[in-house]
Amino acid sequence: MSDYVHGYSGHEQTRLVDQATTLTELLHHDTRYPPGSVVLEAGCGVGAQTITLAAHSPGATIASIDISAASLALARARVRGADGVVFGRADLYALPFRANAFDHVFVCFVLEHLPRVREALAALLHVLKPGGTLTVIEGDHGSTYFHPDSAHARRAIQCLIDLQARAGGDSLIGRSLYPRLAGAGLDDVEVTPRVVYADASRPHLVEGFTRRTFTAMVEGVRERALAAGMIDEATWRRGIRDLYRTAEADGTFLYTFFKGVGRKPLAG
Ligand SMILES: C[S@@+](CC[C@H](N)C(=O)[O-])C[C@H]1O[C@@H](n2cnc3c(N)ncnc32)[C@H](O)[C@@H]1O
Numbered sequence: 071m072s073d074y075v076h077g078y079s080g081h082e083q084t085r086l087v088d089q090a091t092t093l094t095e096l097l098h099h100d101t102r103y104p105p106g107s108v109v110l111e112a113g114c115g116v117g118a119q120t121i122t123l124a125a126h127s128p129g130a131t132i133a134s135i136d137i138s139a140a141s142l143a144l145a146r147a148r149v150r151g152a153d154g155v156v157f158g159r160a161d162l163y164a165l166p167f168r169a170n171a172f173d174h175v176f177v178c179f180v181l182e183h184l185p186r187v188r189e190a191l192a193a194l195l196h197v198l199k200p201g202g203t204l205t206v207i208e209g210d211h212g213s214t215y216f217h218p219d220s221a222h223a224r225r226a227i228q229c230l231i232d233l234q235a236r237a238g239g240d241s242l243i244g245r246s247l248y249p250r251l252a253g254a255g256l257d258d259v260e261v262t263p264r265v266v267y268a269d270a271s272r273p274h275l276v277e278g279f280t281r282r283t284f285t286a287m288v289e290g291v292r293e294r295a296l297a298a299g300m301i302d303e304a305t306w307r308r309g310i311r312d313l314y315r316t317a318e319a320d321g322t323f324l325y326t327f328f329k330g331v332g333r334k335p336l337a338g
Contacts, residue, residue, distance in 0.1 A: 075234045091278065092278030097178075111177070111178075120145060173199055174204075184238070191251070222308040229301050230288050276321075
């Protein structure tokens with residue numbers, strides 16, 4: 071994961087938690103697993119979603135894995151005391167679990183970083199029981215629009231999209247979730263767009279999403295975008311300034327996440 075576009079800095083860990091906290095209701099109001107079920111969370115990062123999974127599904131066991139030992143250490147500290155959560159280090163392309171081991175599988179903001187999404191889905195489905203669900207939540211950076219509009223801000227966002235693509239990822243993956251999940255062989259696939267709309271009447275979204283999630287994420291690739299010659303310093307600075315401008319009293323900001331759920335076919 072040396073090319074992982076967001077890196078593993080302290081700022082990024084904080085951003086992931088801000089993101090999860092702000093978006094809990096929008097993304098997770100319908101994420102519930104029955105007591106007694108065993109759920110794999112692949113790519114748990116610092117545990118930002120794990121805490122919600124555990125809180126929404128009392129009595130379920132959540133097995134949360136990530137490839138980053140440093141993130142797992144933070145996740146363990148964050149989730150300490152929550153019932154039913156076990157952490158382990160693993161690569162989701164080579165999961166150390168038997169076939170059909172899990173009742174349900176959950177991934178959030180992970181596929182968009184992976185170079186081999188089809189292979190990753192196959193690996194996740196291998197450990198999912200027939201009849202069990204796979205839930206995938208991803209963003210789509212092309213879904214961003216805002217007021218006041220700014221070509222400079224759009225240029226800065228494009229740097230993130232291009233850097234993620236260079237690292238083998240796809241930050242526009244949200245819009246292709248349905249064909250990807252159906253193409254992986256899942257039944258009953260349903261994808262729902264989850265729109266974040268922030269204006270001054272929703273100050274928690276302006277702060278938690280426009281400033282601390284989205285703009286912070288774009289700001290996080292500054293060095294790499296400049297080093298790659300994708301943008302000059304003045305355009306970058308103006309782009310970031312204009313993104314923050316959308317968080318002022320007369321600004322607005324929209325972004326769409328996509329949540330897909332499908333069922334592994336029963337054998338036979
Ligand atoms: C953007 S973070 C999302 C973390 C968490 N799901 C969340 O929503 O806050 C992506 C995570 O996927 C993990 N990851 C990437 N490739 C992986 C792989 N092959 N196996 C396991 N985890 C992986 C990264 O280490 C990182 O923690």
